[in-house]
Amino acid sequence: MPKAYVFTRYGGPETEAFAELDRPSPGPGQLLVAVRAAGVNPVDWKLRGGLRRPGDTGERVFPAVFGSEVSGVVEQLGDGVTGFAVGDEVFGNTVAGGYAEYALLAAEVTAHKPARLSFADAATLPVAAATAYDGVRQLDLPACATLLITGAGGGVGAAAVQIARNFGLRVVGVASAAKKDFVESLGAVHVPAGPGLPERVRAAAPDGVDAVYDLVGGAVLAEAAGLLADRTKLISAGAAPRTVAELGGSRVARARTAAVLDAVADLVVGGRLNPYVTQRFPLDRADEALCSVEDGHALGKTVIEVAE
Known part of the structure; x- marks a missing residue:
C-alpha cells in the first residue's frame, strides 16, 4: 500500500506517524498524481495543531496526511477534468495532503510543469511563491516604493523579496541576524529581528x-x-484576519488559480525567481523535514523528494 506521513489527532509532534493508506481515487474536478516532490511549509504543523484555514468546513478525518503542495505525474483523471492527460508532469495544491506517494490535486489549482522546471522547485511554488506573488500584487505599489517584509528569510519571504525586486521595489527584509547574508543575497536591505525593530x-x-x-x-x-x-x-x-484588521490592514488575498502558478513558474524558468531549495529529505525522513521547518531556523524552502 502507498506510504504517507500523517498526524493521527490534533497536537504536537507526538501525533505524527508513517502510515500505509489506500491509493486515493480522484473525484470530479480532481487529478490523482504520483508524487515526485512535496513542499514543506509552516502551515503544515499549524494544521496539525488545529488551525482551520478560511473555507475549511466540517471535521478533519484522521489520519490526516501532511502537506499542501506537490509536483508529480498524472495517474488518473476525475470526472469533468479537461486540459490534462495521464502522464502529464504537473504541480499544484493538494486536496488532502502531499507527504505521500500519491496525492489528489484540484484541477483548477494545478498547472503543467515546464520541462525546464525541476520537480523539487515546482513543489515549492503553489504555497510559498504563489502566496508571495499574490501579496505583492495586492499591494500594487509603484516602482521604487519601499516595501518592508517581515520573515524575509523563510520560504514565502525569500520569494516575496525576489518578486518585489522584479516589480522594481526597494525591499527592507526583517530576519534573524543569522540570515543576514541570505536576505542580502536576495536583493533586500537586511534588518535584524528583535527588540528595537522600528x-x-x-x-x-x-x-x-x-x-x-x-x-x-x-x-x-x-x-x-x-x-x-x-x-x-x-x-x-x-496573523489571523481579526488581528491584522484591528491594526487597519488585511490578510493576503489568495487568488488560488492555475494562472498564478504559471506566472511564478515562468519567473523561475526565466531566472528571475530562485525557490532556494536548501534542504531535501526522502519520504522516510518526513518527520525530520517537518521538524526543520517547525523550529523556525530553515533558510528558503525544504522539500520532501518522494520519487525520482
Missing part, C-alpha cells in the same frame, strides 16, 4: 516604508504597522 527599520529606510508584507504576526506585526502612515498598505500572511 528604530532599526527607520535607520535602514530614513524616508519611511510605503507598505508592509508581514509573514510573522505577533509583536513584529504590531511594530511594523506603526511604521506606516497608510494602514491599507499593511498585509499579513502570518
